[in-house]
Amino acid sequence: AQTVTQSQPEMSVQEAETVTLSCTYDTSESDYYLFWYKQPPSRQMILVIRQEAYKQQNATENRFSVNFQKAAKSFSLKISDSQLGDAAMYFCAYRRNTGNQFYFGTGTSLTVIP
Amino acid sequence: DTGVSQDPRHKITKRGQNVTFRCDPISEHNRLYWYRQTLGQGPEFLTYFQNEAQLEKSRLLSDRFSAERPKGSFSTLEIQRTEQGDSAMYLCASSLALGEKGFFGQGTRLTVV
Numbered sequence: 001a002q003t004v005t006q007s008q009p010e011m012s013v014q015e016a017e018t019v020t021l022s023c024t025y026d027t028s029e030s031d032y033y034l035f036w037y038k039q040p041p042s043r044q045m046i047l048v049i050r051q052e053a054y055k056q057q058n059a060t061e062n063r064f065s066v067n068f069q070k071a072a073k074s075f076s077l078k079i080s081d082s083q084l085g086d087a088a089m090y091f092c093a094y095r096r097n098t099g100n101q102f103y104f105g106t107g108t109s110l111t112v113i114p
Numbered sequence: 115d116t117g118v119s120q121d122p123r124h125k126i127t128k129r130g131q132n133v134t135f136r137c138d139p140i141s142e143h144n145r146l147y148w149y150r151q152t153l154g155q156g157p158e159f160l161t162y163f164q165n166e167a168q169l170e171k172s173r174l175l176s177d178r179f180s181a182e183r184p185k186g187s188f189s190t191l192e193i194q195r196t197e198q199g200d201s202a203m204y205l206c207a208s209s210l211a212l213g214e215k216g217f218f219g220q221g222t223r224l225t226v227v
Contacts, residue, residue: 004156035215044117045157045205045218091156100170101147102207102216104156 004094006105013082014113020067021077021108023092029053031097034068034075039107040088048090051075053097079110087112118219120206126225127196134192135222139208146189147216148181149205150174157205163189196226 003026013019025034036048051059051068058066063083067076079086092105119138127133139146144165149157160179162170165186175181178196183189193200203223207216 006156037218044220047215047217050215093156100145100162100164101159101172102149102157104158106154106156 004105008108010109012111018080023075033095035093036077037091038088120219132194137189137206143208145209147207151203201226
């Protein structure tokens with residue numbers, strides 16, 4: 001079974017600083033997708049960044065980048081130059097290449113301190 | 115607004131009543147998903163449609179739960195004889211293809227009293 005673990009229930013970062021959110025996952029598949037989703041309070045979940053497992057290059061999206069370590073089954077999210085609007089719940093998610101469902105971690109609540 | 119929309123946003127119901135939620139996916143998306151999210155947890159998969167066919171159901175989806183997508187467009191999720199444990203946020207998502215990112219709606223928050 002696929003499981004996704006986020007070991008940091010809460011994180012905080014000073015505005016303009018950098019923060020890294022951790023995620024590990026367990027799978028026997030070789031081809032899959034990994035995602036980071038952001039869920040602001042009372043708002044819908046939106047995709048932050050997506051990584052295909054077959055790609056060695058780490059995905060980047062403006063201030064957001066990932067450190068994908070396939071052998072270690074680790075997928076951390078780095079947020080650079082943190083902004084107040086980055087404050088939200090962040091969920092790491094896994095999806096098999098041929099699968100239909102996302103498997104989500106329990107989330108990390110990020111606070112940005114002005 | 116061309117995103118995924120869910121209705122209602124909030125629902126309070128008495129235990130034992132039936133409730134129905136609606137999800138309108140992004141129009142060209144043929145894949146639709148229902149998830150349930152309880153406080154402090156990540157979303158948990160409930161069921162999946164490809165067009166009008168319900169192809170996958172989680173064991174979380176008890177006999178009191180039923181989902182439909184009759185014309186391959188909008189979907190409904192019905193919970194019969196609601197229990198307090200059904201209180202949660204019910205999320206709908208849609209996507210165009212396997213492996214593609216899911217676009218989520220804002221969810222329906224159900225409170226069973």
